[in-house]
Amino acid sequence: MGNKVMVSLLVMPLFFLIQSTGFAVDGEALFVKLTCPTCHGQQGKGMFRDKTKARYRLKKRYRKKLKEVGVPASIIKKLKPLYKKKFKKEEKFITAVTEILGQKITRQYREKLIAGAGKVSYRKGDPIKGFENYPKLAGNKKIYLYTQMKDILEGRRVNGNTKAMLGVKPFLDANKVKDNDFKAIAEYLSKVK
Ligand code: HEC
Structure with missing residues (x-):
């Protein structure tokens, strides 16, 4: 075997290794870097709340509400130590209530206490307003995703929503x-479960 052949036999696997790791385009990283999740959500799954935003408190107006939903005045009065407190989690609020009222009464009025004292802005998994009709990308076919991106960005696909996507230009x-970057992004998105 000649020296040249030896060298190329040694170098070739190295070359492929580099190609398949270091030099390959990372579709996921690109998707994030190019701000795509601001409209298409994490991993292109759509725009949904990733946590619940709620507040539980016993300010005057909430105490009035408790009465309206049928919590007796005597019980509301017992909860006085909580009047100035603010809870972000339902469980924490209920734990504090239980410390004062005990398990039995808390269980009896639990739903009413939550309904009267709580204000839920949104829940985990709720769609984010304004993005309801933006397309979900995750799990679509690679070739479909790729051609739609090209069609939108090159002006072949136009509808009432298209302008928003052009903001990414x-x-x-x-x-x-x-092109290879678009393909890598499409490949990544097509594989998201
Ligand atoms: C500012 C908001 C916004 C950003 C940022 C954005 N998009 Fe979009 N995208 C949209 C909207 C709105 C549509 C629907 C457009 C239409 O129907 O013509 C869309 C459509 C698509 C589609 C076609 C989906 C389908 O099912 O037909 C793909 C693929 C896509 N976007 C990928 C991306 C990628 C990749 C990025 C990041 C490089 C990105 N988008 C950034 C708003 C956005």
Whole structure:
């Protein structure tokens, strides 16, 4: 065997290794870097709340509400140590109530206490307003995702929503995004479960 052949036999696997790791485009990283999740959500799964925003308190107006939903005045009065407190979690509020009222009474009025004292802005998993009709990307076919991106960005696909997506163009230009990058993103999104 000649020296040249030996060398290329040694170098070739190295070359493939580098190609398949270091130089390959990371579709997931690109998706994040190019701000795509601001409209398509984490992993292109759509725009949903990732946590619940709620508040439980016993300010005057909430105490009035408790009465309205049928919690006796005597019980509301017992809860006085909580009047100035603010709870972000239902469980924490109920734990504090239980310390004062005991398990039995708390259990009896639990739903009413939560309904009267709570204000839920949104729950985990709720759709985020304004994004309801933006498309979900995760799990679609790679070729479909790729062609839709190209069609939108190159003006072949136009509808009432298209303009919003065009807002991403400056990021694409700044990062010199090429065809292979779009393919890598499409590949990544197609594999999200
Ligand atoms: C500012 C909001 C916004 C950003 C940022 C954004 N998109 Fe979109 N995207 C949209 C909207 C709105 C549509 C629907 C457009 C239409 O129907 O013509 C869309 C459509 C798509 C579609 C077609 C989906 C389908 O089912 O037809 C793909 C794929 C896509 N976007 C990928 C991306 C990628 C990748 C990025 C990041 C490089 C990105 N988008 C950034 C708003 C956005």
